[in-house]
Amino acid sequence: xxxGFRNEKPIGVFxxxxxxxxxxxxxxRLMPNEDxxxxxxxxxxxxxxxxxxxxxxxxxxxxxxxxxxxxKAILVACGTxxxxxxxxxxxxxGVSVVGVIEAAAKRAAEIAKGGNGLVAVLGTNATVNxxxxxxxxxxxxxxxxxxxxxxxxxxxxENWHPSVDDGATNAIVSEYLLPIAAKxxxxxxxxxxxxxxxxxxxxxxxxxSVLISSGAVAAEELKALVSKLSIENSNGGATEFYTxxxxxxxxxxxxxxxxxxxxxxxxxxxxxxxE
Amino acid sequence: xxxGFRNEKPIGVFxxxxxxxxxxxxxxRLMPNEDxxxxxxxxxxxxxxxxxxxxxxxxxxxxxxxxxxxxKAILVACGTxxxxxxxxxxxxxGVSVVGVIEAAAKRAAEIAKGGNGLVAVLGTNATVNxxxxxxxxxxxxxxxxxxxxxxxxxxxxENWHPSVDDGATNAIVSEYLLPIAAKxxxxxxxxxxxxxxxxxxxxxxxxxSVLISSGAVAAEELKALVSKLSIENSNGGATEFYTxxxxxxxxxxxxxxxxxxxxxxxxxxxxxxxE
Numbered sequence: 188x189x190x191g192f193r194n195e196k197p198i199g200v201f202x203x204x205x206x207x208x209x210x211x212x213x214x215x216r217l218m219p220n221e222d223x224x225x226x227x228x229x230x231x232x233x234x235x236x237x238x239x240x241x242x243x244x245x246x247x248x249x250x251x252x253x254x255x256x257x258x259k260a261i262l263v264a265c266g267t268x269x270x271x272x273x274x275x276x277x278x279x280x281g282v283s284v285v286g287v288i289e290a291a292a293k294r295a296a297e298i299a300k301g302g303n304g305l306v307a308v309l310g311t312n313a314t315v316n317x318x319x320x321x322x323x324x325x326x327x328x329x330x331x332x333x334x335x336x337x338x339x340x341x342x343x344x345e346n347w348h349p350s351v352d353d354g355a356t357n358a359i360v361s362e363y364l365l366p367i368a369a370k371x372x373x374x375x376x377x378x379x380x381x382x383x384x385x386x387x388x389x390x391x392x393x394x395x396s397v398l399i400s401s402g403a404v405a406a407e408e409l410k411a412l413v414s415k416l417s418i419e420n421s422n423g424g425a426t427e428f429y430t431x432x433x434x435x436x437x438x439x440x441x442x443x444x445x446x447x448x449x450x451x452x453x454x455x456x457x458x459x460x461x462e
Numbered sequence: 463x464x465x466g467f468r469n470e471k472p473i474g475v476f477x478x479x480x481x482x483x484x485x486x487x488x489x490x491r492l493m494p495n496e497d498x499x500x501x502x503x504x505x506x507x508x509x510x511x512x513x514x515x516x517x518x519x520x521x522x523x524x525x526x527x528x529x530x531x532x533x534k535a536i537l538v539a540c541g542t543x544x545x546x547x548x549x550x551x552x553x554x555x556g557v558s559v560v561g562v563i564e565a566a567a568k569r570a571a572e573i574a575k576g577g578n579g580l581v582a583v584l585g586t587n588a589t590v591n592x593x594x595x596x597x598x599x600x601x602x603x604x605x606x607x608x609x610x611x612x613x614x615x616x617x618x619x620e621n622w623h624p625s626v627d628d629g630a631t632n633a634i635v636s637e638y639l640l641p642i643a644a645k646x647x648x649x650x651x652x653x654x655x656x657x658x659x660x661x662x663x664x665x666x667x668x669x670x671s672v673l674i675s676s677g678a679v680a681a682e683e684l685k686a687l688v689s690k691l692s693i694e695n696s697n698g699g700a701t702e703f704y705t706x707x708x709x710x711x712x713x714x715x716x717x718x719x720x721x722x723x724x725x726x727x728x729x730x731x732x733x734x735x736x737e
Contacts, residue, residue: 236507342617358630
């Protein structure tokens with residue numbers, strides 16, 4: 188029982204676009220009394236195709252924007268930033284930082300150690316090529332990893348109607364997942380924040396019990412960290428949305444990334460200003 | 463019969479990435495004795511989601527790079543630039559400039575006037591939302607236009623194996639095209655330089671005779687212009703490739719956008735330098 192607020196500062200979440208809203212959704216559900224500030228860098232999406240120095244520059248600008256809102260902790264919902272420069276974000280921020288890669292790898296390792304030790308990772312081309320999940324999983328004692336690039340998943344979520352009955356969706360999802368399903372991994376990381384929106388279809392090919400959503404796990408990790416540091420707020424609950432792209436477009440498209448919540452308004456930010 | 467070269471300067475082609483290579487392919491075929499310089503701005507793709515001022519800045523940088531190679535004419539293979547700021551490119555260039563939108567609209571109008579007057583346009587979300595093809599078609603006396611956004615076509619080309627027998631590809635292509643086919647348009651513009659790579663599948667749903675590839679038509683238009691200006695070269699035939707992204711990646715991925723030619727090497731360009 189919490190008898191009063193301890194730290195009323197907000198929690199910050201950033202992503203290269205809208206995908207991180209699936210992590211925000213989870214954070215909102217887990218921490219109903221926290222204020223949360225979300226920044227989506229929609230004007231500069233995707234990060235995955237940029238050079239490491241550009242990714243770092245963008246990540247630090249995103250971090251500085253959140254710091255300008257006085258955040259007490261940051262969830263990096265962007266897989267590219269989490270794998271490329273999480274340490275730099277942490278050094279810049281001076282507050283607690285949780286990335287999606289390490290949190291999901293840790294959880295997958297725990298589960299796989301209780302099973303057959305095999306972990307599968309589904310990710311974008313950039314994430315799979317980076318080898319970041321494999322490296323993190325190795326660090327947690329997992330040596331058997333299957334990584335599968337699923338480059339059609341984001342387009343399906345962004346540009347199609349990926350329902351459980353849709354022919355194109357099932358053809359694509361089954362082609363990616365059936366070879367993995369045959370190997371019966373103990374844990375499968377949904378290594379991109381867009382993928383939870385395909386979960387209903389993915390569950391047709393892989394058992395729900397093995398699926399790990401990287402955004403959701405990072406949200407749980409952040410909650411645990413805030414609790415450990417005793418910096419919870421029991422007095423908040425507001426969510427603010429900022430984007431580098433068009434605010435109207437953000438509001439219009441954000442809906443389907445969010446469970447049980449709506450975006451009423453978003454504010455456009457000149458992110459290049461946060462040098 | 464051409465008895466000697468007249469103007470040995472190269473022709474320039476630029477695009478936001480690799481898609482413009484389908485136009486280059488056609489240009490290479492039509493003008494075997496010209497030297498051609500291609501620039502693909504892969505580091506900053508896609509242009510379609512950027513603001514008009516950013517698109518203009520990028521387009522002028524691309525133009526200045528080609529001018530630094532001494533080009534005598536420019537084919538703008540990027541639909542976003544063609545629809546947003548072709549005039550600015552022309553003013554900067556001081557040489558002949560052909561864009562994909564106007565060339566394809568002109569050809570479609572000619573064909574439709576000999577038919578039922580109905581033109582369909584297939585394009586990306588950005589191209590369809592810009593209304594650029596409709597406006598150009600209106601200018602050529604065509605009032606009946608159906609525009610259909612096909613946002614899954616580029617992902618299919620870039621990330622999938624879009625063969626005539628593939629289930630997912632057929633499910634997606636048929637959903638976009640069957641409603642159009644029912645209206646029997648006289649001309650259908652493939653309004654994105656990626657789409658010719660889906661032509662075999664598209665031909666299952668629309669008659670080949672109505673299909674107009676915007677890149678191929680722009681190549682024909684450029685050939686006619688060079689001939690009219692009497693600036694042909696009968697002494698060349700080389701093709702040079704430049705990209706703002708990784709040169710290796712460019713060479714690796716360029717192949718499938720090119721008919722009957724190979725990319726042996728590409729050179730990386732610091733495009734931001736062309737202020």
